[in-house]
Amino acid sequence: MSVPSATPYEAKTRLGRITNFVDSRVSGSAMVKEFGRKVFPDHWSFMFGEVALYCFVILLMTGTFLTFFFDPSMAETHYQGSYVPLRGVEMSVAYESSLNISFDVRGGLFMRQVHHWSALLFVAAVSVHMLRVFFTGAFRKPRELNWVVGGVLLILSLAAGFTGYSLPDDLLSGNGLRIIDGVIKSVPVVGTYISFFLFGGEFPGTAIIGRLYMLHILLVPALILLMIAIHLFMVVIHKHTQFRGPGRTNNNVVGYPVGPVYAAKAGGFFFIVFGVIAIIAGFFTINPIWNYGPYDPSPVSAGTQPDWYIGWVDGALRLMPGYLGGFPLEWVIPFPWGDNTLSLNVLLPALGPAGLVFTLLFTWPWIEAWLTKDKRVHNLLDRPRNAPYRTAVGVAGVVFYCVMWAAASSDLIATHFHVSLNDVTYWLRVLFFVGPILAFIIARRIALALQRKDREIVLHGVESGRIVRLPHGEYIEVHEPLDEYKRYRLVDFESYKALPAQPDANGKVSGKEKRRAKLSRFFFEDRVAPVTPSELENAHHHESPAEVEAKADDSASIEQR
Amino acid sequence: MGDHSHGSPNTSGTVATAGQGDEEKFQNPGLPPHRPRLADTNPRAEKRAERQVALLFVISIIGTIVFFIGYFSIHLDDASIAELRLQNILLGLGTAFAMLGIGVGIVHWAKTLMPDHEITEERHEIRPEEDRVIAEKMVGDIIEETGIKRRPLIRNTLLGAMVLAPLPAIAVFRDLGPLPGDTLRHTMWKKGTRLVRDPSGTPIKASDVTLGSAFHVIPNGLNDLPEHKLEEKAKAVVLLMRLNPEDLNPSPGRENWAVDGIVAYSKICTHVGCPVALYEQQTHHLLCPCHQSTFDVTQECKVIFGPAGHPLPQLPIEVDSEGYLVAQSDFLEPVGPSYWERG
Numbered sequence: 001m002s003v004p005s006a007t008p009y010e011a012k013t014r015l016g017r018i019t020n021f022v023d024s025r026v027s028g029s030a031m032v033k034e035f036g037r038k039v040f041p042d043h044w045s046f047m048f049g050e051v052a053l054y055c056f057v058i059l060l061m062t063g064t065f066l067t068f069f070f071d072p073s074m075a076e077t078h079y080q081g082s083y084v085p086l087r088g089v090e091m092s093v094a095y096e097s098s099l100n101i102s103f104d105v106r107g108g109l110f111m112r113q114v115h116h117w118s119a120l121l122f123v124a125a126v127s128v129h130m131l132r133v134f135f136t137g138a139f140r141k142p143r144e145l146n147w148v149v150g151g152v153l154l155i156l157s158l159a160a161g162f163t164g165y166s167l168p169d170d171l172l173s174g175n176g177l178r179i180i181d182g183v184i185k186s187v188p189v190v191g192t193y194i195s196f197f198l199f200g201g202e203f204p205g206t207a208i209i210g211r212l213y214m215l216h217i218l219l220v221p222a223l224i225l226l227m228i229a230i231h232l233f234m235v236v237i238h239k240h241t242q243f244r245g246p247g248r249t250n251n252n253v254v255g256y257p258v259g260p261v262y263a264a265k266a267g268g269f270f271f272i273v274f275g276v277i278a279i280i281a282g283f284f285t286i287n288p289i290w291n292y293g294p295y296d297p298s299p300v301s302a303g304t305q306p307d308w309y310i311g312w313v314d315g316a317l318r319l320m321p322g323y324l325g326g327f328p329l330e331w332v333i334p335f336p337w338g339d340n341t342l343s344l345n346v347l348l349p350a351l352g353p354a355g356l357v358f359t360l361l362f363t364w365p366w367i368e369a370w371l372t373k374d375k376r377v378h379n380l381l382d383r384p385r386n387a388p389y390r391t392a393v394g395v396a397g398v399v400f401y402c403v404m405w406a407a408a409s410s411d412l413i414a415t416h417f418h419v420s421l422n423d424v425t426y427w428l429r430v431l432f433f434v435g436p437i438l439a440f441i442i443a444r445r446i447a448l449a450l451q452r453k454d455r456e457i458v459l460h461g462v463e464s465g466r467i468v469r470l471p472h473g474e475y476i477e478v479h480e481p482l483d484e485y486k487r488y489r490l491v492d493f494e495s496y497k498a499l500p501a502q503p504d505a506n507g508k509v510s511g512k513e514k515r516r517a518k519l520s521r522f523f524f525e526d527r528v529a530p531v532t533p534s535e536l537e538n539a540h541h542h543e544s545p546a547e548v549e550a551k552a553d554d555s556a557s558i559e560q561r
Numbered sequence: 562m563g564d565h566s567h568g569s570p571n572t573s574g575t576v577a578t579a580g581q582g583d584e585e586k587f588q589n590p591g592l593p594p595h596r597p598r599l600a601d602t603n604p605r606a607e608k609r610a611e612r613q614v615a616l617l618f619v620i621s622i623i624g625t626i627v628f629f630i631g632y633f634s635i636h637l638d639d640a641s642i643a644e645l646r647l648q649n650i651l652l653g654l655g656t657a658f659a660m661l662g663i664g665v666g667i668v669h670w671a672k673t674l675m676p677d678h679e680i681t682e683e684r685h686e687i688r689p690e691e692d693r694v695i696a697e698k699m700v701g702d703i704i705e706e707t708g709i710k711r712r713p714l715i716r717n718t719l720l721g722a723m724v725l726a727p728l729p730a731i732a733v734f735r736d737l738g739p740l741p742g743d744t745l746r747h748t749m750w751k752k753g754t755r756l757v758r759d760p761s762g763t764p765i766k767a768s769d770v771t772l773g774s775a776f777h778v779i780p781n782g783l784n785d786l787p788e789h790k791l792e793e794k795a796k797a798v799v800l801l802m803r804l805n806p807e808d809l810n811p812s813p814g815r816e817n818w819a820v821d822g823i824v825a826y827s828k829i830c831t832h833v834g835c836p837v838a839l840y841e842q843q844t845h846h847l848l849c850p851c852h853q854s855t856f857d858v859t860q861e862c863k864v865i866f867g868p869a870g871h872p873l874p875q876l877p878i879e880v881d882s883e884g885y886l887v888a889q890s891d892f893l894e895p896v897g898p899s900y901w902e903r904g
C-alpha cells in the first residue's frame with residue numbers, strides 16, 4: 001500500500017524521465033544503491049573466473065552464429081562444396097555443413113575457430129580458477145556451497161566441450177565417440193543397453209549427432225547459465241574474499257568500487273579476452289576437420305588425441321594394463337545363468353581416477369574443516385605457502401592429473417624423444433602412484449622453506465647490498481628492516497597446530513576422532529609459526545653490537561655496488 | 562589476545578583450534594598511505610594518458626575497418642585455400658584490434674585517470690540472529706498449518722504418489738533405441754563371403770597377398786548396403802596379413818583358419834573399439850593407435866602390451882574355386898570391446 005508522495009518527483013531531462021520510468025516500476029535506484037559503489041578487492045589471480053565467464057559469453061555469441069548454418073543430420077550425402085579434395089566423397093550432412101561453414105560461409109571458419117579456442121580456454125579458465133580458489137583457501141566457510149557449484153560448472157564445461165567436439169562428425173571426433181561407446185559398454189549389467197539407447201541402436205547409428213546437438217546447444221548451456229547465476233548470486237551474498245594485508249581484516253572488504261573503476265577494468269577485460277582469442281583464432285588452426293575426412297569406422301590416424309581436457313581420462317585408459325601378471329582384468333564371471341564379463345580394464349581407469357578426483361574436490365571443504373576443527377568464517381585468503389598441508393594436497397592432485405594427462409600423449413612422447421613407447425607407459429604407471437606422494441612431500445617442504453624465509457626476512461630484514469667494513473676490519477652486509485606494511489604481509493597468517501584427539505560429550509574418544517588426530521598430526525606436526533612482536537624485539541636486541549654500531553656510523557663504511 | 566580478532570563471532574564457543582589463541586600478534590597497521598600517480602600530480606602526464614586512451618580507441622576503429630576489408634575483399638566462390646587463410650587472418654586481426662583497442666583503452670583509462678583510492682567496506686553478517694529466529698518460527702508455523710505431522714494418511718499417500726509420479730518420465734525414454742539382443746554377436750561375414758579391399762571393394766586373390774603385406778578388408782557387398790553401412794562396417798572390418806606359415810602357432814581347432822600363412826583378424830580393438838590400424842611387419846605386432854594395445858599375430862593376436870583384455874578375434878578364411886579369399890564363417894566370438902553379456 002504505497003501512497004503517492006505529496007510532491008511527486010518530476011524529471012527535468014529526457015534521460016531523467018526514462019530512468020524515472022524504469023525506477024518507479026522496477027526499483028532501479030535500489031539496485032544502483034546496492035551495487036553502484038560495491039567494493040571488489042583486486043588481485044591478478046581473481047581474473048581467472050572472469051576469463052571463464054567471458055569465454056562463455058563468447059561461446060554463446062559464436063555458437064548462436066554457428067547454429068544458423070549447421071545441420072546435425074547424419075543422412076548420407078555426397079559433398080559438392082568448394083573444398084576440392086573432398087568433392088564427391090560420401091559423408092554425413094553434419095560433416096558437409098561443417099565444411100560449408102568453413103569454406104562457403106564468409107567468416108564461418110573464423111567463427112568456428114573462435115568457438116573452438118574459446119571452448120578450450122573456457123575449460124582451462126574454470127580449472128585454473130578452481131586451483132586458485134583451492135590453493136588460497138577461498139572455499140572455506142561460508143563459501144563451501146559455491147565451491148560445489150564451481151565443481152558442477154567444471155563438469156558441465158567438460159560436458160559442453162565433449163558434446164560440441166563430436167558434432168562435426170569427422171574422423172577424429174568419431175573415433176572419440178567410439179571410445180565413449182566402448183567405455184559405456186564396460187558398465188556392468190546396463191552398459192550395453194545404455195549404449196544402444198544413446199546411439200539409437202548399434203554404434204554409430206544415425207541418431208547420436210542430433211542428440212548431442214540438442215544437449216550441446218540447449219540443455220548443457222542452460223544448466224551452465226543457471227549455475228553461473230547461482231555462482232554469482234552467492235558471490236554477491238558472500239562478498240569477495242581478499243588476501244591478507246595491511247588494512248584488511250576478516251570483517252571488511254578493501255578494493256575499488258564497481259563504479260567506475262572496477263566496472264571499467266572488468267568490462268575492459270572482456271574485450272581483452274575477446275581480442276586475445278581473436279588473435280589466436282586468426283593465426284592458429286584448431287580442429288581442421290577437412291584434413292581428417294568424414295567418419296569411417298575403419299581408418300584412424302596415429303597420434304590421435306582428444307581435446308586437452310578429456311586427456312587425463314584417455315591417459316588413464318592407456319595406463320591401465322589389460323592383464324595383471326597373466327590374469328586378464330577383463331573378468332569373466334561364471335553365474336548360474338551363464339557367463340558375464342566385467343571389464344575392469346576399462347571400467348576402473350574410466351571411472352576410478354575421475355571419481356577420486358571429483359569426490360575429493362567436492363568434499364574437501366568439509367574434510368579440511370573436520371581435520372582442523374575450524375568452523376569459523378574465513379574471508380581472508382591464505383598465501384599457498386602459509387597452508388603447507390593444503391598446498392601439498394593440491395600439488396599432489398595436480399601431479400596425479402598431469403601424469404594421466406602425459407599418458408594421453410605417451411605415443412607422442414615416445415616418438416619425440418626417441419624412447420620406447422612401452423617404457424614411457426611403464427614409467428608413467430609408476431609415477432601414477434609415486435608421483436602424487438613425492439609431490440606432496442616436496443611441495444610441503446618448499447612451502448615450509450618459504451615460510452622460514454619469510455620469518456628470516458621479518459626478523460633480520462632484507463639484504464641491502466651495502467657492504468660495510470667495521471672498525472676492526474670485519475666486513476658485513478647491512479640488512480634493512482621492513483616497513484610495518486610489508487612486515488604485516490609476512491606476519492599475518494594462521495598456522496594450525498596438530499590437534500590431539502578430543503573427548504566427546506560423554507568423555508569418550510571415538511575411533512574417528514583418533515583417526516582425525518592422527519591425520520592432524522601428519523598434516524600439522526611440522527609448522528612454521530608467524531613472527532610475534534616479542535620475537536622481533538628479541539631479534540633486534542640480539543643483533544651484534546658491532547653491526548648496530550656500523551649502522552649508526554655510516555662514515556666508516558665502504559659502499560660497494 | 563585469544564579472540565581471533567579477525568574472525569567473526571563464534572557461536573559454538575569451540576575455537577581451540579587455530580593454534581594462535583594464546584600468542585600475541587602484530588597490530589594491523591591499516592591501509593598504507595596512498596601514493597599519487599604521475600597523472601594525479603602532473604597535468605602533462607594526465608593529458609598524455611588521455612591521448613593514449615583515445616589512440617587505443619582509434620586503433621579499435623581501424624581494427625573494425627580491417628575486419629570489413631577482409632570480409633568484403635575476398636570472395637569465397639573462387640578463393641584458394643591460401644586466400645581463405647588470408648581472410649581468416651584478416652578477420653582475426655581486425656577483431657583482435659577492434660576488441661583489444663577498446664579493452665586496453667578502458668583499462669588504461671581506469672588505471673591512469675579514474676580515482677585509485679582503495680575503499681574499505683564493512684562486511685555484514687550473512688545471517689543476522691533475529692532473522693533466523695523469525696524464519697524458524699515462520700517455517701514451524703507453516704508446517705503446523707499444513708497439519709502434515711498430524712495427518713500421516715495424507716503424508717504417506719503423498720509420498721507414495723511422489724515416488725511413482727516421475728517413473729513415466731524415465732520410462733518414456735525406452736524408445737531411444739532398440740534392445741541389444743544378439744546384434745553384437747554377429748557381423749556381415751558368412752560362409753563364402755569374399756574378402757574385398759577397403760574402400761574400393763575389389764576382391765583379393767591369395768596370390769595378391771605377398772609375404773609381409775597387409776590389407777584393410779571389408780566383406781563383399783558392404784558398399785552396396787542400402788542402410789546400416791557404417792554399423793556393419795564398424796563390426797566387420799578385418800586386417801589381412803601374410804606371414805611365414807611356420808611363424809604362426811595355431812591352437813588346436815584353428816589349424817585350417819589360415820591360407821598358406823595368410824591370416825585375417827578383426828580390426829576392431831578389443832579394448833574400446835578403435836581400429837587397430839598399425840601393423841609392424843618385422844615383429845608381426847598389431848598396434849592400436851588410440852591406447853597402444855599391442856597384439857602378437859604369431860600368437861593368435863594375444864595381448865602383449867596395453868589395456869586390451871582379450872585377443873583380437875580371428876576370421877577363418879579359405880580360397881574359393883576362382884582363387885579368391887573368402888570367409889569360412891562369421892567370427893566365432895563377438896568383435897570389438899567386451900560388454901556385460903559377452904561372457
